[in-house]
Amino acid sequence: MLNAVWALLMLTALTVGGARGTIAGVGGGLFTQAMQAAKLGIDLAAVMAFWFGLSRIAEKSGLLTSLSAPFLPLLRFLFRKLPPDHPAFALMAMNLAANTLGLGSAATPFGLKAMAELNRTLRKPGTASDEMILFLVLNSAAVNLLPAGAIAMRAAAGSLDPAGTAFASTIVTGVAFISALVLHAVFRRVSRESA
Amino acid sequence: MTGVFGELAGWLIPAFVAGVLIHGLWRRVDLIAEFVAGAREGLELSLNLFPYLLAIYVAVGAFRLSGALQIVGGWLEPLVRTLGVPTAVLPLFLVRPLSGAASSGIVLSLLHQHGPDSFIGRLVSTVQGSSETTLYVLTVYLGAVGVRRSRYALPLCLTVDLIGYITAVAVAHALWR
Numbered sequence: 087m088l089n090a091v092w093a094l095l096m097l098t099a100l101t102v103g104g105a106r107g108t109i110a111g112v113g114g115g116l117f118t119q120a121m122q123a124a125k126l127g128i129d130l131a132a133v134m135a136f137w138f139g140l141s142r143i144a145e146k147s148g149l150l151t152s153l154s155a156p157f158l159p160l161l162r163f164l165f166r167k168l169p170p171d172h173p174a175f176a177l178m179a180m181n182l183a184a185n186t187l188g189l190g191s192a193a194t195p196f197g198l199k200a201m202a203e204l205n206r207t208l209r210k211p212g213t214a215s216d217e218m219i220l221f222l223v224l225n226s227a228a229v230n231l232l233p234a235g236a237i238a239m240r241a242a243a244g245s246l247d248p249a250g251t252a253f254a255s256t257i258v259t260g261v262a263f264i265s266a267l268v269l270h271a272v273f274r275r276v277s278r279e280s281a
Numbered sequence: 282m283t284g285v286f287g288e289l290a291g292w293l294i295p296a297f298v299a300g301v302l303i304h305g306l307w308r309r310v311d312l313i314a315e316f317v318a319g320a321r322e323g324l325e326l327s328l329n330l331f332p333y334l335l336a337i338y339v340a341v342g343a344f345r346l347s348g349a350l351q352i353v354g355g356w357l358e359p360l361v362r363t364l365g366v367p368t369a370v371l372p373l374f375l376v377r378p379l380s381g382a383a384s385s386g387i388v389l390s391l392l393h394q395h396g397p398d399s400f401i402g403r404l405v406s407t408v409q410g411s412s413e414t415t416l417y418v419l420t421v422y423l424g425a426v427g428v429r430r431s432r433y434a435l436p437l438c439l440t441v442d443l444i445g446y447i448t449a450v451a452v453a454h455a456l457w458r
Contacts, residue, residue, distance in 0.1 A: 250403065
């Protein structure tokens, strides 16, 4: 699926570029975009290394387990197929907790470690499990109580009420979270029947 | 209200870092050794996922630079206008799942153009604060563990995104129109 999307984006860009005379810009853009990805990649690596270092301290001290406790009952209910003491639970809980507080940079390392744990339980290596996909969709539709990025942008643009859309965002993410759960059940069933 | 939220966001990360370190000291964790070991894990993972990041970045950039994004926007415009969405917001909906940097750019320019406290300003802030860069999350999370067959992950996540955008428009109309 991602393979097809990538090919579609690339080939459409090159075809449209050829037809509309923007191909020179597209050609040069390939390399400037690659260089931008490198800058982003280095920044990301630095932030990830920092949070991974910190989260390892929290893991060894037992803090991770206690912080993730409030999310565990919900996650154990949603991921019924995993054994209740699976190491992915604490990591998924930390990922959701960080997302809820609008700490995207802290959420990613926990999410990636959770994926690595889920990956260990795969029966078909290289193919996403229902549990992985559920975690991904919950991650991208996570309930957000403090949209820090949006608040910062509004403040930068001179808003008189920078946090004024936080409540609306929370409602929207709440609706998205519930639809994610329902739709995951539907998509899972459809994919089973067609398989 | 404003000040409180701004301060809170600024204090959250430092407080968390301090909490982790103090708790670690209290439980007699070898702080620097564990930090370095964890950071090394983080670097290894970053190295694994960089090629995926590069692939997605180049493809999305080329799609935008070629003008293909504008063409798709042109097709969708009549549909979107009948749903009560200002035309200016359409590019954000198209770009949001693909590129975090590009969508932040669109949000900032719309906030400056229309004012952060206008209807459009509030609508785009709501969308920005309630959505993720879905394609990036999927590529990076699945790429990092070497999963190549994503099955129904992409259609599912994009459908949930679409529901989020529709909800954002409905909530914005209810609150600010």
